[in-house]
Amino acid sequence: MKGLLVVDIQNDFLPGGALGVPDGDKIISTVNKLQYHNEFKLVVGTQDWHPPDHGSFASNHEGKNPLDIIELGGLEQILWPDHCVQGSIGSDFPKELDINKMEAIFRKGMEKEIDTYSAFFDNGHKKDTGLTGYLRARNIDHVYIVGLAGDFCVNFSIRDALEQNFKVTLIEDCTRPINTDEFENVLKELKEKGTEIISSGDLLT
Numbered sequence: 001m002k003g004l005l006v007v008d009i010q011n012d013f014l015p016g017g018a019l020g021v022p023d024g025d026k027i028i029s030t031v032n033k034l035q036y037h038n039e040f041k042l043v044v045g046t047q048d049w050h051p052p053d054h055g056s057f058a059s060n061h062e063g064k065n066p067l068d069i070i071e072l073g074g075l076e077q078i079l080w081p082d083h084c085v086q087g088s089i090g091s092d093f094p095k096e097l098d099i100n101k102m103e104a105i106f107r108k109g110m111e112k113e114i115d116t117y118s119a120f121f122d123n124g125h126k127k128d129t130g131l132t133g134y135l136r137a138r139n140i141d142h143v144y145i146v147g148l149a150g151d152f153c154v155n156f157s158i159r160d161a162l163e164q165n166f167k168v169t170l171i172e173d174c175t176r177p178i179n180t181d182e183f184e185n186v187l188k189e190l191k192e193k194g195t196e197i198i199s200s201g202d203l204l205t
């Protein structure tokens with residue numbers, strides 16, 4: 001059965017937000033429609049949900065700026081502006097996003113010593129968010145993915161979903177990257193790994 005995974009459509013990832021993805025807001029109305037598509041037997045959302053002292057924030061490392069690269073918990077970490085701080089307006093879903101169809105919302109990025117881009121695991125693959133088990137328990141074997149940002153949380157979620165042996169489809173017009181130039185390469189790699197890439201028009205009429 002098919003499920004829809006809606007990744008990190010939160011105020012801070014929209015234009016004007018702390019870590020705004022260019023045109024991130026443009027995907028919302030289509031994502032809302034997709035959630036009601038008959039093919040999807042389950043809709044699940046994710047929410048980046050950091051404590052204020054999270055290690056991915058440049059502000060928590062003296063002398064560092066956003067986009068600097070450091071080592072965090074033994075892994076290479078890009079530093080970001082403070083974003084999606086637990087309970088802040090930035091961490092909230094935008095009011096334009098319909099969340100009524102989401103049966104569960106998986107929060108991630110809560111451990112300060114490691115970042116979690118993927119909906120399935122932290123970046124070191126040390127902790128499982130439980131999403132794989134949840135999807136299996138609901139007989140989902142094919143995951144359609146939409147959301148933000150295409151080159152980070154969506155990209156990492158797709159890679160993990162493939163590794164967990166789900167069939168994976170990216171709905172390309174329902175994601176936007178932070179870095180548009182690099183995203184072509186990301187898409188090419190994801191395709192090579194077995195991701196099906198479609199447009200929302202293939203599903204919606």
Ligand SMILES: [Zn+2]
Binds near residue numbers: 056083084109
């Ligand atoms: Zn984050």
